[in-house]
Amino acid sequence: MNFDTKxxxxxFNPKEHNMSINVPIYPTTAFDFGDVQRGADLFDLKTAGDIYTRLSNPTNNILENRISELEGGLGALSFSSGQAATTAAILNITSSGDEIVAASTLYGGTCNLFSTTFKKLGINVKFAKGDDVKDFEKEITSKTRCIFMELLSNPALNIIDIEALASLAHKYSIPLIVDNTIPTPYLCRPFEWGADIIVHSTTKYLSGHGNAMGGVIVDSGNFDWEEAGKFSELTTPDESYHGIIYTKEFKKCAYIVKARAQILRDMGSCPSPFNSYLTISGLETLSLRMQRHSDSALKVARWLQDNENIAWVNYPKLEDNKYFELSKKYCPLGASSIIGFGIKGGAKAGVKFIESLKIPIFTTNIGDTRSIITYPYITTHRQLNEEQMKACGISDDFMRLSVGLEDVDDLINDLDCAIKASVK
Ligand SMILES: Cc1ncc(COP(=O)(O)O)c(C=O)c1O
Incomplete structure (x- = not known):
């Protein structure tokens, strides 16, 4: 099947679900084991089937299989949020004393997770000082267990050369994990460039309507955990699971099976089947939405660039953008919905601008059908001092716009009125 058919x-096979055309929601916590032997086999992972919704549920399974196929993966695991998926993706292959190397331009929540909670767990995250592969290589030691990056990073919109970073990771026998939330598999499929694991916040574009939290990990099945020789949790007996050796039992699926059987079992951050249902419904229109988000964002970015009251515009598809060439390679169809721009006149103009807008909603989300404006200086980053803000690339003029599916000319007219009001 081609992408849009997938x-x-x-x-999903309707024959397995009472011929229902739509994916049914299974609002149940537990599943009947049937007979005693089947119950025992389920717990020994000898037979596939649902036991308890914290571990798996038919609605969640369909979402996992669909996203896995869209990314070209071997298997996937769904979570209650993107944060939960990122946490599990890393905890599945790290223990106290290990290190990971991460891009410095990441979603703020991921930065907090890495520099606060992982630190408390004894997992040391070293942030690369720049985008170049050499910046990542400098941070790798014998304790490094993976490299983590975000594509079209939120909010800096950097594009890191995935292919080059995957080669670097493999040179050191470690996997590359890519957060592909903002491009989605419609705009970029990181496995095609050598990435090993993908994480998503499905809360954003995959569900797409601002109505369901969720996250997912997708495993390419390509990383050879045994050959790497440094992932003993996958290659030696798991005493918490009858001494199972994941690589021996599940071969290429070892990583994703362990994530479910051990990490999800223990953390419990499973999604509600209702949210998975909403995400599956939203996914149906992903191609149409992502193309429209991207086309409208480019039109708005070009318009902003020509506006005398706008100090700067950051959108990878603008010809003078630092990442224009990489955007052609990795995101040929478009660069998703987010634009960063600076409004002349600093915080005073910024506040007037926000208060004058009628269409974009003033909040922190992205990837909704509706346009969303975020003013990090006044909201998400206000607890930081000026120096910390500078380090995060936040200035008093910085606006992040997630361009929605409204008529783009209405949006431009609204921005025009608000920009004019801001300089009065
Ligand atoms: C790129 C990226 N990854 C992960 C997350 C976290 O996702 P969630 O809010 O679903 O936990 C976000 C949230 O904004 C994000 O933008």
Missing amino acids: LLHAG
Whole structure:
């Protein structure tokens, strides 16, 4: 099946669900084991089937299979949020004393997770000082267990050369994990460039309507955990699971099976089947939405660039953008919905601008059908001092716009009125 057909059909067979055309919601916590032998086999992971919704649920399974097929993966695991998926993706292959190397331009919540909670767990995250592969290589030691990056990072919109970073990771026998939330598999499929694991916040574009939290990990199945020789949790007996050796039992699926059987079992951050249902419904229109988000964002970015009251515009598809060439390679169809721009007149103009807008909603989300404006200086980053803000690339003029699916000319007219009001 091609991509658009997979959006509607992958991972779901109506014959297994009373011929229902729509994916049913299974609002149940537990599943009947049937007979004693089947119960025992389920717990020994000898037979596939649902036990308890914290571990798996038919609605969640369909979402996992569909996203896995869209990314070209071997298997996926769904979570209650993107944060939960990122946490599990890393905890699945790290223990206290290990290190990971991460891009410095990441979603703020991921930065907090890495520099606060992982630190408390004894997992040391070293942030690369720049985008170049050499910046990542400098931070790698014998304790490094993976490299983590975000594509079209939020909010800096950097594009890191995935292919080059995957080669670097493999040179050191470690996997590359890519947060592909903002491009989605419609705009970029990191496995095609050598990435090993993908994480998503499905809360954003995959569900797409601002109505369901969720996250997912997708495993390419390509990383050889045994050959790497440094992932003993996958290659030696798991005493918490009858001494199972994941690589021996599950071969290429070892990583994703362990994530479910051990990490999800213990952390419990499973999604509600209702949220998975909403995400599956939203996914059906992913291609249409992502193309419209991207086309409208480019039109708005070009318009902002020509506006005398705008100090700067950051959008990777603008010809003079630092990442224009990489955007052609990794995101040929478009660069998603987010634009960063600076309004002349600093915080005073910024406040007037926000208060004058009628269409974009003033909040922190992205990837909604509706346009969303975020003013980090006044909201998400206000607890930081000026120096910390500078380090995060936040200035008093910085606006982040997630361009929605409204008529783009209405949006431009609204921005025009608000910009004019801001300089009065
Ligand atoms: C790129 C990226 N990754 C992960 C997350 C975290 O996702 P969630 O809010 O679903 O936990 C976000 C949230 O904004 C994000 O933008």
